[in-house]
Amino acid sequence: MRLVVDVGKITSLDGLGSFTRGLVGALARSAADDSVVLRFVDLLGAEKPEAVRDTLASALGESPDAERPSPLLEDLEELDAADESDDTSLLALTWQRPATFKGRALFVAYDLTFLTLPACHTLDNRIRCLEGCLQAAVADDLFLAISQTTADELVTQIGVPARRVEVISPAPAAAFAPRPGAAERVAERYGLRSGATDGYILAVGSLEPRKNLDTLLDAHELLPAELARRVPLALAGGGGWRNERLLARLDATADAGRLQRLGRPSDEQLADLYAAATLFVYPSLAEGFGLPLVEAMACGCPVVTGDRGATREVAGDAARCVDVTSAEALAAALRELLENPDARHRLAERGHERARTFTWTEAARRVLDAARRLTALD
């Protein structure tokens, strides 16, 4: 069995990029010497091979200037006809399956919100994702869904037979763990306090409608003024689309002293931010998995999130799950937890245990099993 991994989007700053980095690192550690091969597939011609190589080296845990780079890096080439042999499967991680590729593929589906919440996506994104899914379905690929929620939607929305879908859950990167000294580093870098009577509510995500940040701003405005002043919002993330009004509102909220924009922190900085936060709130309307939930849990931060779909599935009983379409419900959950340190502590403990159930080693094992199964199927 030979697994060819498409690493063309490994440099992306979004969930797709972090999924690729985590899985490639674990596959390199888990797989037999020559069973995993990395390939650079760039259908849009937008990626820089040098940046891909540097990011890969980091994901594989080695210096890009190492005298003897990993064989995986040495063999990094573009996908070619030799990768279509009978014992080979392509791991398609970028929503795209090269139209000319005639071999078998494991097609990773992150979420189906391009069908279930079309208003939250750009037209190009909806076309790209639907086209990729249909190419995979027609080619009889094996789908790898990143949650049971996405697996169920592949069956109900695309009509993929359930036997052609497997669940491969992502996991937090190694940086996301309890962080001694995080409060001091966060205070120094961002000026955010993490005391007994004051702190901050952390939110993480790109600035797009699906992340539902408007409702979070509404909920924070519903908190008693004194509580909102003592525990402002802190927002990490950038980019996104359809966000002109949101950007203006974020600026106004920041000017009023109720919000601090943190830009795009590194994994280490973000882990500190989770570890020092009073609460982490993830009000997204729909997710394929919701990796920030388990990142926050892994750092020991209590979590508030949505009560349906993948966020509910991933959070289990280790987060406060509420109707995130209701600012009142979200505000009530925030207030209850902000005023109750014991409840936050219990939630943080359960979250930490929950996060330990997601590991990249397990994800890599499942991918390799799926590749063996796919090879045996035909």
Next chain:
Amino acid sequence: MTPFGLALIAGLVAAATAGALAAGLVVLGRAQRRHRRLLDARIDELARVQHEQALAADHRADALGRRVEALERLARVDSILGLIGVGERAGRLAPDAARRLERAALRLRAEASADERAA
């Protein structure tokens, strides 16, 4: 004529010649400056026309780019509709799922067509 008279006449002739030469140079300078101003104005006019033509070419290129993108979207939606048909015939998509996907694809097509008309 005394030598003094001759010298006086020579001096007057020289002064008249110098005066005429100076006047000629002044006239020539004025003509050159007028000519330079005309040339500058002509160059400015040509530069303005060139700039406007370049801007118009940029706008045409942008409009063509948008139209090509819009047509590419339409082609990809047509490819999606084709994939749904192939998938259904090959038994890889259930008929009810195929109808639902077809409706989604037709919505994409309507939006892509509106973009193409706007471009």
